[in-house]
Amino acid sequence: MAPVIILFFLFPTLLVLLVAALSLRNSESRKSKGLNLPPGSMGWPLLGETIAFRRQHPCNSLGEYMEDRINKYGRIYKSNLFGAPTIVSADAELNRFVLMNDDRLFVPSFPKSVADILGKTSMLVLTGEMHRYMKSLAVNFMGIARLRANFLVDSERYVVQNLESWPENTPFPAKEEACKITFNLMVKNILSMNPGEEETERLRKLYMSFMKGVIALPLNIPGTAYRKAVKSRATILKVIERLMEERIQKKKEGTDGIGEADLLGFILEQSNLDAEQFGDLLLGLLFGGHETSSTAITLVLYFLHDCPKAVEQLREEHLEIVRAKKQRGVPAALxxxxxxxxxxxxCVSSSAMHPFLDR
Structure with a gap:
């Protein structure tokens, strides 16, 4: 018992010494490199400034963290986010320069903790030839013809279904409903999974758990969002592997009625990706498309709430299209x-997204 008691009292001291040693090592490392870095703060050892960066804020503001750092250090400053030294830029000219020189002077990069969850072959993590190959698969699948034939029809159907499921004159969680619509749309076109089905809902919950971990503190210990995300990713990959095996078996038996109508069928026909690579591609597409689309929908609803004139103009534009189609005697489908x-x-969609891109 005595050694346990001694260790109990020594642990805080040892922890302080460890933190101090890490802080000193990081400080010496930065000095030795002699880099001409912008001003800023690296925050706490290990944690950096991640907690402050992740703090919730109104969608029509930069948030306390960004505003405080910009006032203190300027629009370009250094920090430590998600376990990695980071340069943060709120300067439009620099951001444009970086984006215009992508793959020439700059390459996409994520902290290791984020890359580990997204997957080593995720389109968001890869660079060079492999990145171009994975991107070409996604672009070729989601061509303009498929957008016209599938995405638009599915979008209208899922939005209408969702609207009809809401009780009248009752508040609803806009972001949650937007997430549900965009997720259902994407998994329908990626895996031919239908909304409302048990497996679709299970996959949606796994993905939401996965998403929370991507932007969480990289603490891989039981109970943390990061640990849950790691487990959710593993389960999602198992689901994908099973679906791939089932589709391959149906193709052999001649009973596959889907073909290249979804991304899974397209990948099986046009590439030799294995289950993990396809899983990384799927999660990357969901991460890149689901989050941005649901956020854009939420922002549109948020701003329209305070602009009845714009709502009326939107309604009139849509009713005019409906009236014109009735006069021509054509189906009402979009x-x-x-x-x-x-x-x-x-214009409304672009205006809502332009100043408040999700950070």
Missing amino acids: TWDDYKHMEFTQ
Whole structure:
């Protein structure tokens, strides 16, 4: 018992010494490199400034963390986020320069903890030839013809289904509902999974757990969001592996009625990706498309709430399209031509996204 008691009292001291040693080592490492870094703070050892960066804030502001650092250090500053030294830029000119020189002067990079969850062959992590190959698979699948034939029809159907499921005159969680719509749309076109089915809902919950870990503190210990995300990723990969095996077996038996109508079928026909590589591609597409789309929908709803004039103009634009289709005697279903005539609708979407991109 005595050694246990001694260790109990010594542990705080040992922890302080460890933190001090890590802080000193990081400080010496930065000095020895002699880099001309912008001003800023590296925050706490190990944690950095991740907690402050992750703190919730109104969507129509940069948030206390960004505003405080910009006021203190300027629009370009150094920090430590998600376990990695980071240069943060809120300077439009520098950001444009970086994006315009992607793959020439700069390459995409994520902290190791984030890359481990996304997967080593995720399109968001890869660079060079392999990145171009994975990107070409996604782009070729999601061509303009498929957008017209599948995505637009599915989008209208899932939005209408979701709207009809809401009780009248009752508040609803906008971001949660937007996430549900975009997830259902994407897994339908990626895996031919239908909304509302037990396996679809199970996969959606696994993905939401996965997403929370991508931007969490990289603490791989029981109970943390990061640990749950690691486990969710492993389960998602098992589901994908099973679906791939089932589809391959159906193709051999001649009973596969889906073919290249979804991304899974397209990949099986057009590439030799294994289950983990396809899983990384799927999670990367969900991460890149699901989060941005659901956030954009939420922002549109948020801003329209305070702008009844814009709501009325949107309603009139859509009713005009409906009236014109009735006069021509054509089906009421949304078409690509309808979408191209929604000029004000597209302006609203662009205006909502432009100043408040998800960080």
